[in-house]
Amino acid sequence: MKNALRKILVGSALGAVALSVPLAAQAQEPVKVGVINFYSGGASGPFGIPAKNAAEVIIEGINAGTIPAPYNSVGIAGARIEPIYVDENSKQKVADFKKLVQGDGAQIVIGYTSSGSCKAIAPVAEEVKALTIFAVCGTPQIFEEVVTEPKYAFRTISHATSDNVGAARYIIDTTPDLASISGINQNYAWGQDSWRDFSAAISKLKEDVEVKTEQFPKIFAGQYGSEISALLTNKSDVVHSSLWGGDMEAFILQGGGRGLFDNSKVVLTVGDTAVERFGKQIADGTVIGARGPYGLLAPDNALNKWFTEAYVARFGAQPVGPSYQTAQALLALKAAADKAGSVAPEDISAALAGLTFEAPSGTIQMALAGGHQAIAGITYGTYKFDEAVGKGTLVDLKEYPAECVNPPAGVKGTEWIEGGLQGAKCN
Amino acid sequence: MNNLDRTELGFIAALPLLIACGLLLPQWIVNYIHVSLGTGLVALGVMVQMRAGLVSFGQGLYFCIGGYAAGLAGRLWGLSDFFLLIALGIAAGLVVSFLLGFLLRRYRRIFYAMLSLAVSMILFGLLSSSEELGSTDGFNLPATSYLGWLPGQSVSGDVLYVATCIPTVICAILLHRFLRSPMGYVGEALRENEIRIEYLGMSARKAVHIIYVIAAVVSSIGGVLWAMALGHIDPEMTNWVTSAQFVFIAILSGIGNVAAPLFGTLLLEFIRVYAVEIAPDSWHIIVGSVMLLIIVFLPRGLWSLVSSNNGLKNKFTHRVKAASEPEGARS
Numbered sequence: 001m002k003n004a005l006r007k008i009l010v011g012s013a014l015g016a017v018a019l020s021v022p023l024a025a026q027a028q029e030p031v032k033v034g035v036i037n038f039y040s041g042g043a044s045g046p047f048g049i050p051a052k053n054a055a056e057v058i059i060e061g062i063n064a065g066t067i068p069a070p071y072n073s074v075g076i077a078g079a080r081i082e083p084i085y086v087d088e089n090s091k092q093k094v095a096d097f098k099k100l101v102q103g104d105g106a107q108i109v110i111g112y113t114s115s116g117s118c119k120a121i122a123p124v125a126e127e128v129k130a131l132t133i134f135a136v137c138g139t140p141q142i143f144e145e146v147v148t149e150p151k152y153a154f155r156t157i158s159h160a161t162s163d164n165v166g167a168a169r170y171i172i173d174t175t176p177d178l179a180s181i182s183g184i185n186q187n188y189a190w191g192q193d194s195w196r197d198f199s200a201a202i203s204k205l206k207e208d209v210e211v212k213t214e215q216f217p218k219i220f221a222g223q224y225g226s227e228i229s230a231l232l233t234n235k236s237d238v239v240h241s242s243l244w245g246g247d248m249e250a251f252i253l254q255g256g257g258r259g260l261f262d263n264s265k266v267v268l269t270v271g272d273t274a275v276e277r278f279g280k281q282i283a284d285g286t287v288i289g290a291r292g293p294y295g296l297l298a299p300d301n302a303l304n305k306w307f308t309e310a311y312v313a314r315f316g317a318q319p320v321g322p323s324y325q326t327a328q329a330l331l332a333l334k335a336a337a338d339k340a341g342s343v344a345p346e347d348i349s350a351a352l353a354g355l356t357f358e359a360p361s362g363t364i365q366m367a368l369a370g371g372h373q374a375i376a377g378i379t380y381g382t383y384k385f386d387e388a389v390g391k392g393t394l395v396d397l398k399e400y401p402a403e404c405v406n407p408p409a410g411v412k413g414t415e416w417i418e419g420g421l422q423g424a425k426c427n
Numbered sequence: 428m429n430n431l432d433r434t435e436l437g438f439i440a441a442l443p444l445l446i447a448c449g450l451l452l453p454q455w456i457v458n459y460i461h462v463s464l465g466t467g468l469v470a471l472g473v474m475v476q477m478r479a480g481l482v483s484f485g486q487g488l489y490f491c492i493g494g495y496a497a498g499l500a501g502r503l504w505g506l507s508d509f510f511l512l513i514a515l516g517i518a519a520g521l522v523v524s525f526l527l528g529f530l531l532r533r534y535r536r537i538f539y540a541m542l543s544l545a546v547s548m549i550l551f552g553l554l555s556s557s558e559e560l561g562s563t564d565g566f567n568l569p570a571t572s573y574l575g576w577l578p579g580q581s582v583s584g585d586v587l588y589v590a591t592c593i594p595t596v597i598c599a600i601l602l603h604r605f606l607r608s609p610m611g612y613v614g615e616a617l618r619e620n621e622i623r624i625e626y627l628g629m630s631a632r633k634a635v636h637i638i639y640v641i642a643a644v645v646s647s648i649g650g651v652l653w654a655m656a657l658g659h660i661d662p663e664m665t666n667w668v669t670s671a672q673f674v675f676i677a678i679l680s681g682i683g684n685v686a687a688p689l690f691g692t693l694l695l696e697f698i699r700v701y702a703v704e705i706a707p708d709s710w711h712i713i714v715g716s717v718m719l720l721i722i723v724f725l726p727r728g729l730w731s732l733v734s735s736n737n738g739l740k741n742k743f744t745h746r747v748k749a750a751s752e753p754e755g756a757r758s
Contacts, residue, residue: 039707039708040708040709040710040711044708048708049708052708085707085708086703086707087703087707087708087710090699090703091466091663091669091672092458092459092462092657092696093657094458094462094656094657094658094659095455095458095459095461095462096700096703098454098455098458099455099458099459099700101455102453102454102455103453103455103456104704114564115564116563116564116565116659116661116663119564119565119566119567119659120565120567120657120658120659123567123658124658127580139564141564146567187555187556188555188556188562188563189558189561189562189563189564190563192558192562216556218552219555219563
């Protein structure tokens with residue numbers, strides 16, 4: 001066993017030496033980019049695999065130069081991308097990250113879905129000076145608390161504040177006689193933060209809105225009988241829910257059967273994934289969000305058209321939120337590298353800070369945290385089953401610009417909401 | 428106490444070797460060795476209980492308690508001192524296990540396994556639903572300091588690695604001593620025939636209690652060391668998946684020697700790393716196949732490769748394995 005261990009160690013050591021040749025010396029050599037997400041385990045279905053699919057489509061497009069303008073040149077600053085896929089489903093996330101950077105020679109890392117991963121990785125990215133673009137994770141703490149002066153860490157999606165401020169604005173705009181709200185959210189960081197932001201934003205946007213009941217079922221509970229009873233007995237005008245994936249689908253079926261969706265207007269902040277499959281089972285009037293202008297809520301632009309077509313042609317399914325978010329991170333990388341004319345991490349980092357770039361989900365501005373945190377607009381819509389086509393559609397789409405649902409630079413998300421959403425620009 | 432046996436001499440010789448590895452090998456390899464020392468100590472805690480015929484499916488509880496003791500001290504009071512955090516981890520593990528021991532010492536076999544699992548999942552539920560304690564996202568630890576000295580960023584990794592090696596080796600040697608002490612042999616007897624222990628005038632429950640506390644403390648130390656190496660803690664540390672991995676490592680490495688779980692942890696970590704490299708979305712198949720092959724061809728665990736020509740030891744480990752296997756297999 002000792003021999004075997006030694007062989008492994010020596011082999012890896014040799015491999016590491018061979019790979020650590022500086023990239024800058026060989027400009028047209030492919031650039032190794034680590035692409036990390038959940039490729040196994042419970043989060044792989046809703047997050048990791050759609051993200052990986054998008055990465056394959058975009059990287060192929062970048063290497064072939066087939067993406068529409070402004071991305072119609074080959075490679076990033078002329079260099080091809082060579083992806084290294086690594087599973088986020090691991091206890092040793094930091095060691096895996098360091099192996100990717102120091103062992104496999106990836107100078108750029110893109111991905112991460114779990115907020116816990118992002119919190120753990122952000123300081124390490126700064127420490128080992130590896131350009132790291134967080135693609136999917138939502139916690140505002142990354143640049144508000146964990147790394148306050150980032151140099152190498154970026155995030156190319158808005159943090160979760162915008163989802164729920166957007167939802168609150170949509171409810172206020174579409175429900176003139178709003179008097180009471182309730183919530184059903186999972187009892188973990190995502191659910192707790194979502195409800196806190198939504199209920200606080202509602203209370204600041206309209207006076208005297210009563211909170212009837214707050215339900216916090218366990219994540220992956222799957223059964224919501226008692227929570228639905230509580231929501232029915234404490235009838236409120238609006239029910240907010242950030243349930244996602246299978247939990248959200250179970251809630252639609254169980255709540256629909258008991259008339260909850262007819263009793264109250266339900267907001268599903270991550271409801272987009274159910275639209276295609278559930279058809280008539282979703283009640284008309286349900287408010288649907290997608291954590292950004294993705295999928296059915298995406299804008300009608302050339303990039304989105306190309307992306308959706310390429311994705312559907314290859315995988316036979318529609319791209320979902322994490323697909324758009326991953327595409328966004330890779331296009332941010334291309335935009336910054338092309339602007340810098342270099343693939344050295346320092347040059348890309350300097351070009352990416354404060355950059356405004358185009359993505360299938362619209363225009364993204366790297367506006368917060370010294371240009372390291374993106375802000376983007378958000379769109380919500382109301383569900384309507386189209387009898388003629390036999391498919392679900394979203395009507396009354398409302399698009400909220402980035403400055404309307406994100407805090408200004410230097411202000412924390414929760415403080416911004418508590419302070420009455422000062423400085424919001426909504427046209 | 429001066430008569431060191433082969434294992435103890437081996438550990439003492441391994442310490443400079445381990446430190447040399449840390450300074451000579453590429454940094455990313457050292458990282459895996461570093462985190463494996465922490466998780467290895469928890470596997471060691473599981474192995475100590477297995478020696479007494481007790482399988483804990485909730486050892487992640489103390490892994491987590493150690494990690495959170497260190498993390499919360501940093502979060503609430505800004506503490507980052509290596510020695511202080513280890514002391515806090517030991518204290519937290521000691522207090523909790525001493526109290527829970529009164530409950531757990533009354534149970535054996537599957538009941539012990541399930542009850543330990545239940546307790547660990549209670550902590551998981553509490554931490555996940557508590558926003559003050561970081562919920563499921565957990566929180567980060569400050570950089571580790573040593574008696575007021577905060578090493579610069581260029582050397583902090585190396586210093587922490589060396590600082591981690593030393594308590595790990597000390598724990599291993601002390602546990603080895605414990606297993607060879609009269610109390611350690613009571614553990615063996617506990618597995619063989621509990622009634623006879625009572626006839627000999629000893630309390631079986633007390634023996635279980637002592638073993639439970641010792642395993643808890645060593646796991647807490649592992650939790651502190653692992654948390655400092657990673658710099659981040661979350662409730663996954665006490666999830667049953669994590670606990671089950673420790674049981675797996677203990678079974679696969681074999682329980683013949685305290686070195687086995689430490690080596691086993693490291694080896695399985697590298698198997699996983701290379702499996703992920705080969706197949707990022709189906710690496711579980713590779714790791715699972717390796718585990719199956721080990722169970723089929725090395726029923727006494729990986730350690731039987733090392734101790735193969737030692738007849739007496741062989742017989743002993745075989746018995747130990749045979750006795751502990753049914754619980755592992757059934758659950």
